[in-house]
Amino acid sequence: MIQKSSEPLSLALPKGRLMEDVKNFFEQKGLDFSFDNRKLVSYDKSGNLKIFLVKNSDLPTYVNHGIAGLGICGSDVLYESGYKFFNLMTFEFGGTSMCIAGMKGQKQNNDERKLSVATKFTKFTSDYFHKKGIPVEIIKLNGSVELAPVLGLTPYIVDLVETGSTLKANNLEVLEKLEDIKVHLIANPAYYKLHYKSIKKIVSILKG
């Protein structure tokens, strides 16, 4: 049985694709939690964590403002937020990759003056290609990015690719993997400094 500290630490978790993985992982470590119907705040079984459910892309905002001291989030979302956090651990689950994709059979054309890309990840995309010295024209989309090449909005997309089945179904293929995306436990730096003892304990439980 994990001992309860005086004040629970606040942890933001992302709704969506990571939730099941996180839940299972925490259960394995004895930090079970569940959410009553439609509720967005809960406590873990040991009472050491106060857990909020937030939209994936809002998570960095909550942690940056210290509303949640800790958070679990993919490096894709963290990078887009532009905020800096302490990275306390990297999880095995939830890993995926950021890729550039285009229509099947169409090779990436190096003669083109400008790369034209549709993506949700505008900051990552512009930084990535600018670092390589490649000019890039970006169109921001909020979802169903695969449609862009199909409908002719842009020849390429930059998006997360897990299994590649969505790409395949739309007659697209990965041209290049740009970066591995991992899931991290992050902390607001000031929050860490104030609660480092209890945070260390939780991290060692999670790592153990």
Next chain:
Amino acid sequence: MTEKLNRFLQVPMGTETIYIEEAYKHRQANEELGKLFTSWGYLPVETPVFDFFDIYQDFIPALKDIYRLIDREGDLLMLRSDITLFLAKQMGLSLKETDLPVRICYSGTILRHQNREDISKNEFFQTGVELIGKEDSNADLEILMLLNSTFNSLEIKPIVHIGSRKLLNASVSDFNNSDKKQIMSMISYRNFENLKNKLKEKNDKERIDFLTNLFQFIGTPEELKTLIDSSEKVIIKEELTAINDLILIMESLSKLNVDSDFIIDLSEVGNQSYYTGIVFQGYIEGVDSAVVSGGRYDNLLGQFGFEAPSVGFSLLLRKVENQLGKKFSLPDHENIDDKNFIDAYRKAEKIRKNGRIAIL
């Protein structure tokens, strides 16, 4: 009208208006600190609000946060984003060897760009002190004790994490400046996996493990001593000196029965390139980033033409204002509704004599 109203509602980023009660609190706190600093012999200095950009360029951590403008001669100017910097130039210009040591304090607005969506950082007002011309640890202690008094007089309870740039400089002396910058950022963001990889370039395994452990350390002087005792074989002399200096300071603080929380945190290496000795930051429950930062910077003034060691701290006052003690709140007032002005005036005078507020 709506169009006009819309225009009024928008404010340039990095500015704020403070209203009655808040403004009262702010002014009271600022006055209280002014009195405290004066009683320790720290005298006020004012710096210009803008200055040439190029001379500060190398000392600014995030260039995109700076407001820049062009004057009539075509020179690039910047608005004051950090009083310590502007002060360094002022001091460099006006100080003479015989003036030292000098104790100064300052308080004023600073301007940094903030994202429209990120307006709660409250980095609008900086107040602080500097002790120039004293190199010894007594000067460090004086500044830390004054910091303690600052917290007491504001009735707030932050935790101060103290580290040592001297230690860091000793540990990574064989890296060049740009590598050193990277290492500092890895340490202060506790990115120890990347740190390990970076250290591999110049260190063997034993040293890598030791340094990674060392810069993760947060704890008491006793715990640090235990860590050092177990690493006798890998520690170098300069590191030991820096650590002992730090331990000595902590021990003096506890002898002085300091009532704020001070703790050793070797991942505090200073967010500015100019630090050379102790570095510290203060954190307070419910505030999203450090409220006070400071340390020793013996080379900064030299960059502006006058070599003198210096130690100080600066507090982002607006960040702590909603946590201030009761004595800073607007006192109760009495409305005098006597129709006869002469009677009302006399009544009000009486009430005011007793130190209370009377409104006619």
